[in-house]
Amino acid sequence: MPVEMRRGGLHLSGTALWLDAHRKAPLAFVSHAHSDHIARHERVIATRATLRLMAHRLGALPSCLPVPYNRPFELGALCLELLPAGHILGSAQLRVIRSDGKRVTYTGDLNLEASSTAEAAQVAECDTLVLESTFGHPRYRFPPxxxxxxxxxxxxxxxxxxxxxxxxxxxxxxxxxxxxxxxxxxxxxxxxxxxxxxxxxxxxxxxxxxxxxxxxxxxxxxxxxxxxxxxxxxxxxxxxxxxxxxxxxxxxxxxxxxxxxxxxxxxxPLSDHADFEGLISYAKSTGASEVLTHHGFAEELARALRDRGIEARPLGTVRQLDLFG
Ligand SMILES: [Zn+2]
Missing domain, CATH: 3.40.50.10890 (Rossmann fold)
Structure with missing residues (x-):
């Protein structure tokens, strides 16, 4: 499993890296500064804007690594890259290239429609997509x-x-x-x-x-x-x-x-998240052969993706699947 759900949040398997952990972690990627995605981590990887907004909310942070979009960098055996997520100012997706060459993208929160106050989202092509599913139910269709x-x-x-x-x-x-x-x-x-x-x-x-x-x-x-x-x-x-x-x-x-x-x-319905169709089309456009859904309507979105021929499952059930085999 490329990512695991633990008590403190999501964790990139086999590495020291947490993804938007809600508890203090030794090393965490923070996708954006909304309160359910931040904590006073020992070391933080995020965009400059996210770090500024985090400091505004939490006070000065001990150790930060500001990372520009589209500038891959190495962290141990991993290659990491941040891409805009279009959700709020500074919001980022994280694409990790593992030592075996496999690309894993974690979206955090995602919005595909242009916003006048956030960077436009980019498609992060990958093999495994960890996709937020806040509005991952077919009844959520937003007007333009x-x-x-x-x-x-x-x-x-x-x-x-x-x-x-x-x-x-x-x-x-x-x-x-x-x-x-x-x-x-x-x-x-x-x-x-x-x-x-x-x-x-x-x-x-x-x-x-x-x-x-x-x-x-x-x-x-x-x-x-x-x-x-x-x-x-x-x-x-x-x-x-x-x-x-x-x-x-x-x-x-x-x-x-x-x-x-x-x-x-x-x-x-002014949303800073993608709607159901937006999430489906995003998953397709990344070319991912495997999608792990998390947050919100994870079950429903995974089912809808499977109906469209994409291997998908909700992350919340990972532990159960592991237990049974
Ligand atoms: Zn958010």
Whole structure:
């Protein structure tokens, strides 16, 4: 088995390398800086942007190896290369060429649609693909991103025209910066929670323009669109404007009842992950003869790939398979 699922996360078999381990590891590749992918490892391999965003969240890290995209390097008997994953700024896939010449790609989180605030994903051709399957169920089909962004802008505009304040709820790292850029480039004024502004500042320092955004100080100015992380919004009841309309931005918007679940008026499927068809076509385009799915709908995605003639299995069942033989 090229990778193993252990208690701390994924591990590249026969090496010292962990992949997005959630516990402190001696040596880890970190695909991107979302909180479920980072920990204070002893040594970290990641892009410069990911390391900056990790330091923003975790404080200074002891030992880091910043690696540019498309620049293969050696680590013991392995050859490693980072390729853009298109998920958030700095996100990377890792391609490992083992001493026997076999190429293994680990995607971390992956988004194949162009984003104004992340590097465009590249296809990492390989023999074995370890593929994230967050939206790996056939019911997750996202409309083209341009359409989703237009719908969000129309929501903001019509809400303002009706004399109410539009508030968009999105994850503080990645999603928020993308939507702020879309709104400001269309002439909107944006006010955002401090955590969103702080990440926007890191993006700017890395050369990615996000657009002008006012840091929320408890006041709402006429004509502004609010951008808040959903978990923060939940607790800031006293600071909410009135009248208002809220919208949650997430790939889960495809599921009925998503707006209500988040306590929002509307839901838009703005995702920083590939949808089901995107994952299938990505797996095919890598040329991999073996796909190991992990995270989310791993079983369903593996089954769908097998239906299309690609050898695939979910990583979560590796231990059971090993036990039985
Ligand atoms: Zn992520």
């Amino acid at each position: 991103k341009a359409e989703v962004v237009e719908a969000i802008e129309a929501f903001a505009r019509t809400t303002l025209e009706r004399g109410a304040t539009p508030v968009l709820l999105g994850y503080s790292l990645g999603k928020s910066q993308e939507v702020i850029r879309a709104l400001t480039s269309r002439g909107h004024s944006v006010v955002a929670h401090a955590s969103v502004c702080a990440v926007a500042e890191v993006y700017r320092s890395l050369g990615v323009e996000v657009g002008a955004v006012r840091r929320f100080d408890g006041t709402w100015l006429p004509g502004e669109v609010g951008v808040f992380p959903p978990h923060v919004w939940k607790f800031e009841r006293l600071l909410r404007p009135w009248p208002r309309r809220t919208a949650i931005l997430t790939g889960w918007a495809v599921d009925p009842g998503t707006a209500r679940r988040y306590g929002a008026d509307e839901a838009f």
